[in-house]
Amino acid sequence: MSGRNAILGKLRGALGAAGESDSARRAAVEQRLAGAPRGLVPARGQLGAKERAALFCSMAEAVTATVERVGASGDVPLAVTRYLRSRNLAPSVRMGEDERLAGMNWASQRSLEVKHGPADREDEVGVSHAFAGVAETGTIAMLSGKENPTTVNFVPENHIIVVEAADIAGDLETVIARMREKFGKGAMPRILNLITGPSRSGDIEQTMLLGAHGPRSLHIIVVGE
Amino acid sequence: MEIQSPQFKEKARNALANEQLQRAMGKAKTGFISKRKKSVEALPEFEDLRSSARAIKDHTLAHLDLYLEAYEEKVKASGGHVHWAETAEDARQAVLAICRAAGARTVTKGKSMITEEIALNDFLEKEGIRPVETDLGEYIIQLRGEHPSHIIGPALHLNKEQVEEDFRRVHTQLPEERDLSQPESLLGEAREILRPQYFTADVGITGANMLIAETGSSIIVTNEGNGDLTQTLPRIHVVVASIEKIVPTLEDASQILRVLARSATGQDMSVYTTLSTGPRRPGDPDGPEEYHVILLDNGRSSMLGTEFHEMLRCIRCGACMNHCPVYHAVGGHAYGWVYPGPMGAVLTPSLVGVDKSGHLPNASTFCGRCESVCPMQIPLPRMMRHWREREFERGLNPATQRYGLGFWAFFARRPRLYRLATSLAIPTLSGLAGRRGWFRSLPLAGGWTRYRDLPAPQSRTFMQQWQARSGAPHGREGGDR
Structure with missing residues (x-):
C-alpha cells in the first residue's frame, strides 16, 4: 500500500491537486468515464451497410487474409471443407460451443472431424464465430468464453472465422457500443481480440513474413449480404 | 541494464565503423519511412487524429491520479490484482513474489520495453527463474546476450546471416545441414523452438500499450501472436506497465490505436490488438487463473508538471527514431540505455538523471523530423534543448565547450x-x-x-x-x- 500512496501523493503534488480544484477534477473524470465521448471517426468508417461489407472484404484481403462470401449460414460447412481441401489440410477442425456454429449441419461433411473445446497443440485448423467485423480496417472482433475459446484464435496454424455480414460495423466505436449493450457499461469480456490478418513478423531485416507465432493463414467466411 | 550513455561518442564512432551494423541500418532507414508515409497519406483524417490523440493524453495526464484510482478499482472488480511499484526494484520484487508464490521455474515473455527498463530478465535469472523471450526479435537478442536497439524492432541492428549463426550455435538439437539461408526458415525455426515453451511456462509476462480506466483492461498491440500465447496459456498473467499508459475510455483507446500502428509500422492496425480484463471466468475453457498488473512509476511522477511533462504522452511507436538521421547513422545501442533515438535522448535523462546521460541531449541535429512525425506531437527538439540547458547549468559539458561558449558570449554581448x-x-x-x-x-x-x-x-x-x-x-x- 505504501507504494500506492507514495505514487498518488507525488502525482497530486505535481498536479497541484487539493481543495476545490480537486472536486472539479473529480467531476471531469467522472463525466468522461460516464459519457465516454466518441472521438473522430474517419469517413472510411462511416459507410452504409452494403459498402461496409465490401470495404471489410477488401481491407481484410489487403492484409493477406482470404475472404469468401456465402449466401447463408447453411453454406458454411461446405465452404470449410472446400477450403481445407484447397490448402491440402487434413479434414479436422477445432471449435468452441458457439450456438451459431453448432446450428450448422457439420454432419453433412462426412469426412470432416469436428472437435469441441479449447485448442491444443495437435490442432491444425480452428473455426470461430466472430462477434463483429470492422470495415475501416478489415478487423475481426472475437470475444473469449466457451463459445469461442481464445486458444482457437492463436494455437492452430490455420484459422477460419465466420462473420455475419450484418455484424460488420463501420468502425471500432460501433463494436464498443455493442459490447456495452451486451456486458453493461464499464464491463468487458475477459478478452477482446481484434484480429487484422494472419500472424506476421518483420523482425528479420524488416521483411514482413507471414506465420510468426499465431496462425499462418486466416480465412474469413462472410455470411449473407 | 547498466547505463552506458556517457560513452555515446565512443560507441557512435564504433557504430560508424561497424560494417554489419551499417548494412542493417541502410535497410532500416528507408523501410519505416516509406511505409508510414503511405498509410498516413491514405487517411485524410490523420492529422486531426493526431490532435485528438494528443488532447486525450493531455487530459489524462492532468487527471492521472484519479484515472489510476478508477483503473485500480475496475481491475479489482474483475478479479485482478494491482501492485504499485515506485521504483524498478519494487517492480522486480513484485514480479518475483508472484513467481515464487506460483513455484514458477519458467516464465514466457511478450515484448515489453518496461521489463527492459527494470532489467527483469537478469534479475529473474539470478533468482533461478528462466525468462524466455518469445517475440522473434527479442528471442534473437536474448540468444546474443544483447539489448534491443529499437523499441519496436529489437533486432533491427542485425542481418539475417548473423541470426543464422546464432540459431546454429544455440539450436544444436537440429540437423546441421538444414537450410537457414532465407528469413522464412529462420522464422519457422523460431516458431518450432518456442512453441513448447508457451505450454510449459508457469507465468506469462507482457507489457501494455495502454490501460483503460473505464474497464480495468490492459491492451497489447502485436503482429506475431506471441504476446497472446504468452498471456493465454500459462496459469498466471503478469502485466508490467508504467503509470502514463492509462487512457480514460474504450473510445479514447480507439483514437490512439488509429495513430499508433500507422506511425510505427505503417499498418492501419497491427495484426493483434488484445484487450484483457481480469483472470479466467466461470465457464471459461482457457486463459490464466490469476491476472496481475504492476504499475511502475520509476521517475515518471517527477516529470509531471515540469518542462518534460509532454514526454509522458509518448506511446512508444518508434516513429521519432525511424526518422532520425543520428539514429540512422549510429543505431540504437550507441545511446547506451533502454530507450534510443530522440525519445530516448529526452526520456533517459528524465529517468536516470542528466549527469548519467552523457551526450544524449546533444545527439541531435535539431532537424525537427521527430517532432513532425510524432503522433502525440511531442516537442522533442525543444526538450532536448532543455536538457542541454540543464547540462550547462550544472557544468556537465566539457571545459573546452564551456570556455568556447563563454568566449563567444563575450563578443555576442558586445555588438x-x-x-x-x-x-x-x-x-x-x-x-x-x-x-x-x-x-x-x-x-x-x-x-x-x-x-x-x-x-x-x-x-x-x-x-x-x-x-x-x-x-x-x-x-x-x-x-x-
Whole structure:
C-alpha cells in the first residue's frame, strides 16, 4: 500500500491537486468515464451497410487474409471443407460451443472431424464465430468464453472465422457500443481480440513474413449480404 | 541494464565503423519511412487524429491520479490484482513474489520495453527463474546476450546471416545441414523452438500499450501472436506497465490505436490488438487463473508538471527514431540505455538523471523530423534543448565547450566588438583558405576537421552582406540564387 500512496501523493503534488480544484477534477473524470465521448471517426468508417461489407472484404484481403462470401449460414460447412481441401489440410477442425456454429449441419461433411473445446497443440485448423467485423480496417472482433475459446484464435496454424455480414460495423466505436449493450457499461469480456490478418513478423531485416507465432493463414467466411 | 550513455561518442564512432551494423541500418532507414508515409497519406483524417490523440493524453495526464484510482478499482472488480511499484526494484520484487508464490521455474515473455527498463530478465535469472523471450526479435537478442536497439524492432541492428549463426550455435538439437539461408526458415525455426515453451511456462509476462480506466483492461498491440500465447496459456498473467499508459475510455483507446500502428509500422492496425480484463471466468475453457498488473512509476511522477511533462504522452511507436538521421547513422545501442533515438535522448535523462546521460541531449541535429512525425506531437527538439540547458547549468559539458561558449558570449554581448572581430576574422580565414574554399585542418577545429573539411567563410560577414542587400534595389530577389 505504501507504494500506492507514495505514487498518488507525488502525482497530486505535481498536479497541484487539493481543495476545490480537486472536486472539479473529480467531476471531469467522472463525466468522461460516464459519457465516454466518441472521438473522430474517419469517413472510411462511416459507410452504409452494403459498402461496409465490401470495404471489410477488401481491407481484410489487403492484409493477406482470404475472404469468401456465402449466401447463408447453411453454406458454411461446405465452404470449410472446400477450403481445407484447397490448402491440402487434413479434414479436422477445432471449435468452441458457439450456438451459431453448432446450428450448422457439420454432419453433412462426412469426412470432416469436428472437435469441441479449447485448442491444443495437435490442432491444425480452428473455426470461430466472430462477434463483429470492422470495415475501416478489415478487423475481426472475437470475444473469449466457451463459445469461442481464445486458444482457437492463436494455437492452430490455420484459422477460419465466420462473420455475419450484418455484424460488420463501420468502425471500432460501433463494436464498443455493442459490447456495452451486451456486458453493461464499464464491463468487458475477459478478452477482446481484434484480429487484422494472419500472424506476421518483420523482425528479420524488416521483411514482413507471414506465420510468426499465431496462425499462418486466416480465412474469413462472410455470411449473407 | 547498466547505463552506458556517457560513452555515446565512443560507441557512435564504433557504430560508424561497424560494417554489419551499417548494412542493417541502410535497410532500416528507408523501410519505416516509406511505409508510414503511405498509410498516413491514405487517411485524410490523420492529422486531426493526431490532435485528438494528443488532447486525450493531455487530459489524462492532468487527471492521472484519479484515472489510476478508477483503473485500480475496475481491475479489482474483475478479479485482478494491482501492485504499485515506485521504483524498478519494487517492480522486480513484485514480479518475483508472484513467481515464487506460483513455484514458477519458467516464465514466457511478450515484448515489453518496461521489463527492459527494470532489467527483469537478469534479475529473474539470478533468482533461478528462466525468462524466455518469445517475440522473434527479442528471442534473437536474448540468444546474443544483447539489448534491443529499437523499441519496436529489437533486432533491427542485425542481418539475417548473423541470426543464422546464432540459431546454429544455440539450436544444436537440429540437423546441421538444414537450410537457414532465407528469413522464412529462420522464422519457422523460431516458431518450432518456442512453441513448447508457451505450454510449459508457469507465468506469462507482457507489457501494455495502454490501460483503460473505464474497464480495468490492459491492451497489447502485436503482429506475431506471441504476446497472446504468452498471456493465454500459462496459469498466471503478469502485466508490467508504467503509470502514463492509462487512457480514460474504450473510445479514447480507439483514437490512439488509429495513430499508433500507422506511425510505427505503417499498418492501419497491427495484426493483434488484445484487450484483457481480469483472470479466467466461470465457464471459461482457457486463459490464466490469476491476472496481475504492476504499475511502475520509476521517475515518471517527477516529470509531471515540469518542462518534460509532454514526454509522458509518448506511446512508444518508434516513429521519432525511424526518422532520425543520428539514429540512422549510429543505431540504437550507441545511446547506451533502454530507450534510443530522440525519445530516448529526452526520456533517459528524465529517468536516470542528466549527469548519467552523457551526450544524449546533444545527439541531435535539431532537424525537427521527430517532432513532425510524432503522433502525440511531442516537442522533442525543444526538450532536448532543455536538457542541454540543464547540462550547462550544472557544468556537465566539457571545459573546452564551456570556455568556447563563454568566449563567444563575450563578443555576442558586445555588438560593435563582435562586428569588428568578425569583419577582421572572416576575410582572414577566407584569404587563408585561398581558392580551394575549405580547410583540411585548422587549430581549435580538430573535432571537425579530423573527419571532414571545414568550409571557409565567404569574403564578407553576414551583417555586411545583409546591408549591401537591403541597400540594393530588388535585393531580396537578387539574393535568391
